[in-house]
Amino acid sequence: MRLLLVDDSRVARMLTRHIVETAHPDWTIVEAASGEEALDCAAAERPDYILIDITMPGMGGLKAAELLQQRCPTTAIAFVSANIQGPVQQKVQALGLPFITKPARSGALLAFLGDGARP
Secondary structure, eight states, X not given: OEEEEEOXXXXXXXXXXXXXXXXXXXXXXXXXXXXHHHHHXXXXXXXXXXXXXXXXXXXXXXXXXXXXXXXXXXXXXXXXXXXXXXXXHHHHHHHTOOEEESSOOXXXXXXXXXXXXXX
C-alpha cells in the first residue's frame, strides 16, 4: 500500500508517519508539504490513501482534495486538521470526505486506513 501524507507541518507529518509505520511497517509513505506538491506526488506515486491537512500556504487542502478526487478517483482521501470552523466543515461535507481532528489519534487514523485492503 502507498500513503501520501500532506501537511505543511513537518512535526504533524512525523507523528502521523509514526502511527502508520507502527501499524503498517511494509507500506510506502510519501510526504508533501503543500497542495501543489500533493498533486505532483499523487501523479507520480498513485497512492492508495491520502491524509491531507486543510490549512496550508499556497493551495489549501480543500482545493487540493477536490482536484485529487478528480485525478485519483480510486484513492481514499481523508482530512486531518485542527480547523473545525463551521464554513470549513460544510466544505468538507460537500466533498464527502472523512475528517480526522488534529492532533490525530492512532485509533481514528487506523480506522480510516482499515486493515490495509485496497480502498
